[in-house]
Each structure stands twice: as C-alpha cells, then as structure tokens.
Amino acid sequence: MPKHEFAVAMTCEGCSGAVSRILSRLEDVKFEIDLPNQLVWIESDKDADILLETLKKCGKQVTYKGTK
Incomplete structure (x- = not known):
C-alpha cells in the first residue's frame, strides 16, 4: 500500500482530533498524525x-x- 503525505494546517489537539475522526470513517486506511510538523501520512x-x-x-x- 502506498503511503501518502499531506500537509494539514493543524494547530491543536482539537484539529488533529477532527482529522482523526474523518479518517477513521474510511475503510482500509492506516494513518499517522504529526501535529508539531502539521503532517498526516495515510497508508x-x-x-x-x-x-x-x-x-x-x-x-x-x-x-x-x-508518496513516501
């Protein structure tokens, strides 16, 4: 599975929580959130x-x- 990298303007835990909730709805998706660097990786x-x-x-x- 390819690993896609996205820059997302996140400034707090609430922002990363919103991203996490949205991505959790997708099937067959693994993701990592790097809040300090405002990055999201999605496999x-x-x-x-x-x-x-x-x-x-x-x-x-x-x-x-x-992709990474």
Missing part, C-alpha cells in the same frame, strides 16, 4: 484525490505532498 490503496477531498472535510487547509 491506503485509495486514490490520492479521494484522500485529499476527505481531509478537506475537516475544514483545514490541506496540501498533498506526494
């Missing part, structure tokens, strides 16, 4: 565009950085 076979649109639902600015 998934889903298309990066689908993951990007899902992350945008948390109301934060999101940028796709590529």
Whole structure:
C-alpha cells in the first residue's frame, strides 16, 4: 500500500482530533498524525484525490505532498 503525505494546517489537539475522526470513517486506511510538523501520512490503496477531498472535510487547509 502506498503511503501518502499531506500537509494539514493543524494547530491543536482539537484539529488533529477532527482529522482523526474523518479518517477513521474510511475503510482500509492506516494513518499517522504529526501535529508539531502539521503532517498526516495515510497508508491506503485509495486514490490520492479521494484522500485529499476527505481531509478537506475537516475544514483545514490541506496540501498533498506526494508518496513516501
């Protein structure tokens, strides 16, 4: 499974919690949140565009950085 990296404008635990709640709804997705560096890594076979649109639902600015 590819590991996608996203920059997400998170400033607090509430922000990372919102990201976590949204990603938890997706099936077959593993993710890590790095709050200090405002990064989210998602391991998934889903298309990066689908993951990007899902992350945008948390109301934060999101940028796709590529795969690792």
